[in-house]
Amino acid sequence: MSSAATAVASPSSVETGFFDSAIGKKVVMAITGCFLFVFVIGHMIGNLQIYQGAEKINAYAHMLKSIPALLWGMRIALLVSVILHLTMAIQLTLLKRKARPVAYVKKQSIASSYASRTMIWSGPILGAFIVYHLLHFTTGQAHPEFSETDVYRNVIVGFRNVPAAGFYIVAMLMLGMHLFHGVWSMFQSLGINHPRYTPWFKLFAAVASYGLMAGNISIPVSVMLGILN
Numbered sequence: 001m002s003s004a005a006t007a008v009a010s011p012s013s014v015e016t017g018f019f020d021s022a023i024g025k026k027v028v029m030a031i032t033g034c035f036l037f038v039f040v041i042g043h044m045i046g047n048l049q050i051y052q053g054a055e056k057i058n059a060y061a062h063m064l065k066s067i068p069a070l071l072w073g074m075r076i077a078l079l080v081s082v083i084l085h086l087t088m089a090i091q092l093t094l095l096k097r098k099a100r101p102v103a104y105v106k107k108q109s110i111a112s113s114y115a116s117r118t119m120i121w122s123g124p125i126l127g128a129f130i131v132y133h134l135l136h137f138t139t140g141q142a143h144p145e146f147s148e149t150d151v152y153r154n155v156i157v158g159f160r161n162v163p164a165a166g167f168y169i170v171a172m173l174m175l176g177m178h179l180f181h182g183v184w185s186m187f188q189s190l191g192i193n194h195p196r197y198t199p200w201f202k203l204f205a206a207v208a209s210y211g212l213m214a215g216n217i218s219i220p221v222s223v224m225l226g227i228l229n
């Protein structure tokens, strides 16, 4: 039997399913990442209503909570996506390490951007941010004057605390970088790649990620400057 035929028929390759392969894991990361990306864009558009006043954003928050099936459906989908995204990230890191147990003597970082090299720690910082954010604005344990109904006041009082506002700003800088690399990788993993359109995909990833970062950062900054009060 030729070596090629042996490789095709070897038990390990027959047993290895799509989701055990690096590409399968990357596709799961791309799909869950895409969903999380759509959520953060929608969430930012909702948050920017704060510039239209308390009534507007409080009515919007009330509307979201008034449809429990939608709220809980969304929460479950977000939780499942975050768990899958994280699990795939850990498994891919371990696979990469197994493939190259001895690190490069000299790390070649020419082709990788700053954003891609920081995925490994922008991910965990974002994880910590999400936990804090939920305790701050959703359940209220990390908020000094939490109100169930007045989302506007929660945001204003929350961001008057400079360390809290600072942490949001740092987390949003991380999110911008994480998304820029993530959106770009998503196109690669899903095979959406064409020499003519690639620069446009990159431009889309940059505008969406850094636009989201700027929109979100504007809120704590506006509170600290007294523009929102």
Ligand code: HEM
Residues within 6 Å of the ligand: 040, 043, 047, 061, 062, 064, 075, 078, 130, 133, 134, 137, 138, 151, 154, 155, 168, 175, 216, 217, 219, 220
């Ligand atoms: C400066 C930026 C942000 C602001 C001002 C903000 C504001 C808020 C507020 C006020 C709530 C509570 C809404 C309500 O109770 O009706 C909330 C919930 C939430 N936010 Fe944010 N958010 C920001 C960024 C983010 C980011 C970047 C993420 C994800 C990475 C995120 C994920 C969530 C989640 C998952 C919820 C809970 C939704 C739920 O199940 O009730 N937020 N946010």
